[in-house]
Amino acid sequence: MVTPMQWRRPAAMTARNASRLTCGWSQEWWRGTIDTSVALRQPSQSPTASSPHRRQAASCVAPCRAWQLRSREPDPQTAAAARAADLADNDGSARPRAVGRERDRTMEDESPAGVVAAFEAWCAASPHPGGPEPSDAAASLADLFTRSRRGGADLRDPDAHLLRWLTRDLARHDDVHRDDDSDESDGAQYLLAIRTLMGFLLFLRAHGLWRRSERAVLDCWDVFTWATREPLGVHTLGSLADDILVTGLLIEPAPSDVVDTARELPFVPLLRSTLDALASQSPLSRDDLAAITGLQDTPGAVDIWSDCLSMTNLARRDAATDSVMPSIEVRTSGGCPPVDSVLVRNVVQGLVSAALSWGFDTDTTERPMRTTHPRGSSVLIALVCACDDQMYLAGDRNDADDEETTRGLVRMFVDKMLGAGHVSSPSVADEVLAVLCALTTLGVLQERRLPLSGEIYLAAPDALRHSLLQRVADFTGCIGGPDDTSAWQPIALDYHHAKETVFDLHLHLETGVGEESRPEAATEPSTTWRGTLIAASSPIDVLHDAVQALFGWRGLRPHVFLDSVGTRRFTSPGLLHIFDAPGDERITDQTAVRIGSVLTQPGDEVVYEYGRLQDPWRVRIRLDAVVDSPVDITRTGGSGESPAEQSLLAETLSRRLPQGMEIPDELERAWAFFEQRGWWGSRDADHFLAPCSFESRPGVVFSSECTLDGWFAPDSPAHERLLPIAVTDGTGSIAALWLESPGMLRVVGLGSEGEARLLAESVPDFLRLMAIGYPEFTPGVVGGRPDVDSRAALADYRHWVEETLGLDVPAEWPPFTRDRFSDWVVAHIDL
Secondary structure (H helix, E strand, O other), rough: OOOOOOOOOOOOOOOOOOOOOOOOOOOOHHOOOOOOOOOOOOOOOOOOOOOOHHHHHHHHHOOOOHHHOOOOOOOOOOOHHHHHHHHHHHHOOOOHHOOOOOOOOOOOOOHHHHHHHHHHHHHHHHOOOOOOOOOOOHHHHHHHHHHHHHOOOOOOOOOOOHHHHHOOOOOOOHHOOOOOOOOOOHHHHHHHHHHHHHHHHHHHHOOOOOOOOOOHHHHHHHHHHHHOOOOOOOOOOOHHHHHHHHHHOOOEEEEHHHHHHHOOHHHHHHHHHHHHHHHHOEEOOOOOHHHHHHHOOOOOOHHHHHHHHHHHHEEEEOOOOOOEEEEEEHHHOOOOOOOHHHHHHHHHHHHHHHHHHHHHHHHHHHHHHHOOHHHHHHHHHHHOOOHHHHHHOOOOOOHHHHOOOOHHHHHHHHHHHHHOOOOOOOHHHHHHHHHHHHHHHHOOOEEEEEEOOOEEEEEEOOHHHHHHHHHHHHHHOOOOOOOOOOOOOOOOOOOOOOOOOOEEEEEEEOOOOOOOOOHHHOOOOOOOEEEEEEOOOOEHHHHHHHHHHHOOOOOOOOEEEEOOOOEEEEEEHHOOOOOOOOOOOOOOEEEHHHHHHOOOOOOOOOEEEEEEOOOOOOEEEEEEEEEEEOOOOOOEEOOOOOOOOHHHHHHHHHHHOOOOOOOOOOHHHHHHHHHHHHHHEOOOOOEEEOOOOOEEEEEEEEEEOOOOOOOOOOOOHHHHHHEEEEEEOOOOOOEEEEEEEEOOEEEEOOOOEEEEEEEEOOHHHHHHHHHHHOOOOOOOEOOOOOOHHHHHHHHHHHHHHHHOOOOOOOOOOOOOOOOHHHHHHHHHHHO
């Protein structure tokens, strides 16, 4: 057996899906020494509201103009205006990435050779003091491309299976094997390859080349949690152990089963108590850790537990003080993240890794045991056998003498490794059993009784066996069988239809129309259906467009296609980053897959989900017939009412409507029109709309982040009568709905200089005022002639107001005067 590499770096890239605290991956990876407190993952393609780090980063994306800032810390209204101006600076494109189609691709040549050349140029252009030469990294990447092709994969679309296979292939390759006869070996080529792969993942992100879900990306980074320590590079663990590995790695439990099992095991409460204590009173000494966990009575358990926390990047060990400190994630979340299957998997693998590392590292320090590794090998075999109860049970004779205990198996294996009667055998066996006892105390192993003799053997809980065996495979580089090709799956699927083949599709809206026109409100069974013909060779992206058009939706919300068994499989490139939950790893870019690759024969089905993915609208799409001759593919049919799609802004504002206030129908229709025309945007949790493109500098920008801060105290009754809905200039002035009395809704203005005025007696009047062409709603502007450019920019909106709403738009608006709203504001400010 090959001696494990002595260089060990703190693990840094594990996924914590539940907490969603994803920070920027530090470029320190290039130097080869990574501080895990800062070395986290590269941010996703688009910020999400669940991540404070992403929100902070997003707020710094675009510089604000001087006229947009009244102070060093602008109020939300000014920030909303700044975001609108930012969109105007970007060619007026207000459509957010969450519903976008395009990837931010910045490469012309995406062939393997072109990617290697671009990677070398990217490395040369980025400051990486002390890192490998760009030419060395490029040569390593070229070699990794060659290995991937030999393994039946394409490194341009990596997944965790491919990266794991590459680590095993690298460990087995003669060029990167270490010299077992030397005292020290650095595994330099392996280390260069791993650091190159890390950089390559960053390179894919920087160039918009990822075509898999964020969950798949995070799984790729998780590989490096363990891959920084070179696998042992063995081909087999013996026929029995190999059989257990092959079988166990094929049986992957459902995430819910993993979580349900883990909640009953000791390491979950230990994790909570440890991380909560670290978040409140870090650092913790070894004695503190022992006292908090109660592990002081189990030899080796405290060390295995602290090693596990370090290896899973939940804590950092300080060897100088023999203490542990919390990771950024733990500090930010205030303790233990919510327990999900990813967290459980990583903790289980961390505990297994800590036990294996103890065994092999201890053997390596003792020269007589360098070649036999009795401790490490015994722990390894005991863990593998713990995943198959048949290893301990009696055979066909059903004789108690044929049963075996874990203690007996370990002693027998140590004797075989060292030789029967070796002086060190009893002590080595006792050390191994102590480690297994520690794993039992922590919950990775459980005591079970043999049915005939009643003696004890150790077995892993069924739902944790896959995680345990996966770590064994990662540590050893052995999967129990042939490993010439990787389990990597391509994004593009096989297509066997003729180019001119047309599909006759039946689309049934499974979710009915509720009382409210929101996706989450639809509850009744539906009889709504549509039919269409579509080219089989078209990408699934075209099918997404067809569903949106046939049901009259606007493509504002997330969507995903599910296969016939309910697995999420395809979505738009701009949405891949939001799918980061366990089970989402199979989602890929829908533009890369043809419809005819998914629907192959009549009766095949896929499901299209749209809206809030926790409770979406569902459309079941069935292939009714395959038409091989050219036909008119514009034909459609169907019956039944399609649910109307509420505007994003109305959906957001409806959650904080004052009692007795509703979004007027005319205002909601206007917002829907703005969305249909593409005059909208979204950043973080804010949605904003305008009556024209943002590059035209609209006088009104509707925003979900407008507030009454600075006008009224938090407990003022004014909040029960006002709903801020828009910014009306670049200084932070806002427009709001004012419930003057029950059923009497006005539109009012609150200026940045402290002035208050009635803008319109009704929402329809406000829509008319907006259409005139005033660049802002101030006394010096309203009442005069409108701005020529602003009026021209509002031509389409003005036409819609007149033709669709049937409202007359005047050439000018009467000047503002002091009114009853001004008096009402003064009275409430005094309160």
